[in-house]
Amino acid sequence: MKKIWAPWRMEYILHVDDSVKCIFCEKKQYVLKETQHAMVMLNLFPYNPGHLMVAPKRHVANLEDLTDEELKEIMALTQKSVKVLKEIANPDGFNIGINIGRVAGAGFEGHIHIHVVPRWNGDTNFMPIIGETKVIPEGIEKTFKKLKPYFE
Template sequence: MKRLFCPWRIKYVVSEKEKDCIFCKKLLENKDEENLILLRGRFNFIILNLYPYNNGHLMIVPYEHTNDITKLDTETLMEMMRFLQLSVKALKETMNPHGFNIGFNIGEVAGAGIAEHLHMHVVPRWNGDTNFMFVLGETKVIPEDLQSTYKKLKPVLDRLYEEEKKSQESS
């Protein structure tokens, strides 16, 4: 058996796990860059996934702490879809992916890592992004660090959000 050493993961493995909702906690800290929060709207925010499937993997999260999509009001759902459009545009502009996986994991049995707070995943995909490391070693290689991805996406999302607001005001 071959081994891949990732000593930076030990910090997560041995750390005490959060008892409070990590999304709600990060929102209250007002440390957006440190917490990888890319954009705050009226009802939702966009955050990079701390444990991404691919570079640019982000999540759209409602402020409302719920795990039930049927409890979200129309305004929250509409903004969530607008943020999805902005996210796809920003990822296309900055990272040029060939496609996307977009969706929710609702409930622990469905694979939700944070089951108590609903969130939508947006995962950019490239031809060949699953290689021998993943297939044989069950290891995903993420070539760009999260802070670099944040610095790439943040100004583009800010610009697109402002353009959208101006467009809505003039309508």
Template sequence: MSKPSPEVLWAPWRLEYIENTTQDQGCIFCEKPNESADRDNLLVKRGSHVFIIMNKYPYNNGHLLIVPYRHTAELGDLKQEETLELFRFIQEAQDGLRELMKPQGFNIGMNVGRLAGAGIADHLHFHVVPRWGGDTNFMPVIGKTKVISEALEQTWDKLKDYFDNHK
């Protein structure tokens, strides 16, 4: 058994997600925007080509996913208008999180392909993860527990209000 080290990102709470995605299911990023229950689905903003949804299994409180509606795994397959809205929504997500949550930094990026760490490899999406000093502490390593300080629904309420009022 390997021991945790500073060079390894340990995310044991993702096991529930990984176990749930091993079944043959449809694409969650294609299904969720077609449903009307945005709060239940943690969808906080809709655009013409892209939407913002909260990560149900976040690395940190406020972890957002910016996703094109069109199902594609390749960034190069996006049309110009999709790409422009995608990056505008990434900026808006960062602005909203900065104002609401006051993080000290961000991780922004995407994992292309399952070997690169993509949990949903067939539908590209960007992660916007707010970061604070000390947000990776002993709990995930020793206790196999990630401490998220606020319920997802409370965070959704704040983010939804922000995006509805900052167009």
């Protein structure tokens, strides 16, 4: 079995800025699209360019507490995110997942969200493992400007 190591991620998980109660409720930076019950936004600490997060607008931690309307809109925005990223970035695949609870890797455990991470062959190499450095070849502003029109 192969393993994927992301040592830089643990520092982020352990040192989340506690002065920010919830990035989904308070900051709302780089929001690409909002619907009545959900939103999609860029991740400020991306694994790769185009790393998106889809979340309900309501502050809710647990999957089972989402309403049917929230679930429907979250999944529709997740699907839209994949379509847009395929069109713009042509990734070889995706990681799509939910981290529930800090122990599972949730940086903001009080607000459930889905990660949509585009992946390319060769996007993980020696830099993050040996050099403890993740290379993100595109700035977040550029990524935001590129993606925003596709969500309007």
